[in-house]
Amino acid sequence: MRISVQHEPFDLGVESTAFATGHSDMGAIVTFTGIVRDLPNNSMDAMEIEHYPGMTEKAIEAMAEDAKTRFSLGDVLVIHRHGRLQPGEMIMMVATAARHRKDAFEAATFLMDYLKSRAPFWKREISATGEVWVESKDEDEVALARW
Template sequence: MRISVQQAPFDLGEESQNFASGHKNMGAIVTFTGIVRDLPDDPMDAMEIEHYPGMTEKAIRAMAQDAKERFSLGDVLVIHRHGRLHPGEMIMMVGTAARHRKDALEAATFLMDYLKSRAPFWKREISGTGAAWVAATDEDEAALTRW
């Protein structure tokens, strides 16, 4: 299991290849990459993401361990960036490896739902009209109820 909270960009191809390598007993590898998206009505200059070092990694590691046990995963990868990011930049990546595709797919969705709503990150969108902290939406919260 690898959890990385980092400011630096990551190479999606390299991370995917490294994660997929060496899993001879796994029948499915699922990866998901989140990208900073622009605001629909007010173009965003940047998103600033804050966290508490140590606390954030510990919380994500606990959720990844839960996913590993719940979905019988062989491996888990979570990369999440912090700092100032711009629309179009990769913000996070989740990888899951399991013997069967259903477990790998469900575990990836479970982790993405958690990262979106419960991981201890604070996000602020900055646009030409000002800055606003991002709150979980009703849709984000509803997604958690399936787990």
Template structure:
């Protein structure tokens, strides 16, 4: 299991290849990458803040929980902080499991957690100024299935 909270960009292809390399006992690797999106066409940047003493521990805890709830061989969570522009990768989740259902479900569980409970604060910066991103009910509701 590896959890990284970092400011610098990551190479998705290199991370995915390294994660999947040598997985002779795993039948499935699932990856997901979150990207800064500009749906309204006026987003200049997104700034993500976190509390370093808390964030990595919280992500490690949820990754460990996923490993106990599903039959996983490995888990990877990378989450960036700092200033990012539309199109940049924010985060990545990867799960390896003997069977695809465990890999998919664990990845979805991790994503639902990251969207609603991970200690990150997001601010969108546009032409009209900056605004903190509020939690969405749909993200909270997604957690109820777990």
């Protein structure tokens, strides 16, 4: 299991290949990559993501351990960036390895729902009209509640 909260960009191909290597006992690997989405009228200059070092990693690690147990995973990877990001940049990646695809898909979805709703990150959208802190959305809470 690897959890990385980092400022630097990551290479999706390198990370996916490295994660998949050596898992001959697993029948499924699922990856998901989140992208910084622009505002509806292409007006966002950047998104700034803040976190508390140490606390954030521990919170994500606890959820990844829960996912490993809950879905019988062989391995988990979570990468989440912080700092100033531009629309179109990769913000995060989740990878799960399991013996069966259903567990790998469900675990990845579980982790993405957690990261969206509960991981201790604070996001601010910056545009020409000002700065707005991103608030939680009802649909994100509904998605998390199913678990």
